[in-house]
Amino acid sequence: MRKPIFFLNDDARILEAVRAGSEDALAELFHQNHCAITAYIVKNRGSEQDAEDILQDALMVFWEQVQSGKFVYAAKLSTYLYGVSKNLWLRRLSHIRREVPMPEEEPQWQEEAISPLEELMVTEETQAVAEAMRRIGSPCKELLLMFYWEERSMEEIAEALHFAGADTAKSKKYQCKKSLELLVKKQLQGAVR
């Protein structure tokens, strides 16, 4: 896809930057949306620190959606982030078993940006996997992240990590996954040195 020469609006520019892997764009989105998100969360039994954390999590969701190609620009980015932040905050409130007041109005952003996979991310096992990822070396770490987190194709991964081809990258992915499984097993058994 040919890179646009100009952007029709700020959202388009930011979206293009995020697609290109710019983390500066995330910081820019944070600053743009910080006040609105903070106002909502503080109003709904949260703190400013909660708001910062939630907005950062929402930006992570946004990043993943864009990187995987699943993001559909159906509303302003600020609207999208506001909706995701609200969902995340309500989920967090329900998890800590606080009394959640009925919202004055239904959330306008209905699309499920958070999959059931998200629910598993706080389990002990996934924590063990995350810990194993910290220990695994390169290029396994990068390869696994690119395939499972950024959802890139084998061709893109082979080019980025200088493999001979997609088949080589695929074979390497299989090996890295086995290594990771072994580390996770040791982590869970408490035998990691």
Added chain:
Amino acid sequence: MMPEQSAHWAETQDLVDAYIMHRLSPEETERCSIHLASCKACAEIVRKETVLIGGIKQYGRGQLKVRLQERLAEEESSRFEWRRVISIAAVMLVMSVSAAFFYWMTHEGGGRNRMREIVMQEHQTSLWLIGKVVVKPEPFRGKLTGGIWAFRLQHDHTSCLLHIRQAAPEALPPEKKHLAAAAEEIPSSLERTADGVQLTVYMNEGDHTHLAGISPTGASSFILYIEGTQIAYQLPEGWI
């Protein structure tokens, strides 16, 4: 992508990945789900793979979040540093302006006098002094009697009668004529008299032939206001 027979599809790594990452078509997804409902082995494989992929995503997200937090903290720190730099610069600017204004007030303008002490020559019954001219735009009137002015210099418990007279530079002794070369240096002689000292100021008379006044500035120093100029003298010790 789906095998022809409803075998243990979870044994195929690519299929498991595709199923977990929602890359299968709706029909394929439905067929896989149906199999998982009845196959514990495949269900366990899919469960473990889901945990693994979930953990990888969690790690990736966590790392990105940390980088974002570091970037935000760095921006905040940078903004703070700039605020501090600007504050310090503002304070320094105010101090510089104040210092410059103070210097101007004490040295350049404001009608203040610029006084300097003169060079000391010899310590004898007669003494040649060089009076340094300072700027005094507003002379004040003094007392003239017979061409000689008399002033009493008093400091603590001592006092001295100072007689001042004016003479033309041409009246300078030949060996002292070179003292009249510099415009800002006024050759002057100091001689002891019966009741004090006499100061002869060798300078040309102007339109207003008068000594405007005299102001002691110390135990043995004073300023002479004459012909619209101000001349500072420092008498050697013992002459008062």
